[in-house]
Amino acid sequence: xxxxxxxxxxxxSYLSDPDNFKFNPQWLSDLESISHHPYATGFAFxxxxxxxxxxxxxxxxxxTYDVLGIIDSCEDDGLLKVTVKNQIKVGAVIEWITPxxxxxxxxEKVFSERGDEKEVIHSGSKGIVRLTNDFTLPEMSILRELxxxxxxxxxxxxxFLSQSV
Numbered sequence: 251x252x253x254x255x256x257x258x259x260x261x262x263s264y265l266s267d268p269d270n271f272k273f274n275p276q277w278l279s280d281l282e283s284i285s286h287h288p289y290a291t292g293f294a295f296x297x298x299x300x301x302x303x304x305x306x307x308x309x310x311x312x313x314t315y316d317v318l319g320i321i322d323s324c325e326d327d328g329l330l331k332v333t334v335k336n337q338i339k340v341g342a343v344i345e346w347i348t349p350x351x352x353x354x355x356x357x358e359k360v361f362s363e364r365g366d367e368k369e370v371i372h373s374g375s376k377g378i379v380r381l382t383n384d385f386t387l388p389e390m391s392i393l394r395e396l397x398x399x400x401x402x403x404x405x406x407x408x409x410f411l412s413q414s415v
Contacts, residue, residue, distance in 0.1 A: 252392065255349050256280045283315045283394075303369075314397055318344060320376070321391040328386055329361075329380045332393065333343045338379060346381075347392040356382040 256277050264271045318330040332338070342357045360371045361378040371377035379393075 252284045252347060256260055258349070269364065281345070286314075307318055314322065315345070315394040316397055318393040318395050319337055319379070321387050322376070323389055324386045328380060329352075330387060331375050331380050332375045334371050334373050334375050336395075337370050337372050338393065342395060344393050344395045347394065348388055358382045373386070 260274070260277050263274065299347075316336045318336050318338050319334045320332055322331040324330050338344075338356055338357060338360055340360055343378055345352060345354050346359060357379060359380040360368050361369065362368055363376040363378065365378065368377075369381075381387075
């Protein structure tokens with residue numbers, strides 16, 4: 251969904267004014283945030299005879315975010331029914347993405363599919379989520395969170411910078 255959203259924005263931007271098209275660095279940032287193998291041109295410019303190993307140089311997954319879930323529906327009372335991809339915890343500050351926008355919001359409550367209130371709902375299940383301020387999102391919106399290692403690195407950097415000043 252993030253790839254489609256980003257490509258759609260880039261294509262629409264180009265088609266609206268090809269002569270004055272400018273690359274938006276946010277597009278690359280969005281593509282780098284998802285789990286992916288390193289990007290390469292592959293065979294787009296022919297077989298890379300001078301560097302055949304550059305077709306795919308690294309088999310490890312890259313990306314800075316984990317997808318937590320996909321919104322199946324938003325109920326009238328503000329509860330979001332979610333297909334859970336990675337655990338969603340009460341109190342977590344997460345990001346949401348729609349085709350047109352994105353932002354941050356806090357998870358206020360989570361429930362099992364049966365409606366039992368929980369502290370966390372786990373991957374491979376359906377769950378119900380209430381975001382702060384009864385925040386609602388359209389179907390197929392993505393919920394994501396900065397990967398734990400990156401969060402720890404950012405927290406350590408903040409602590410270091412606050413001591414250095």
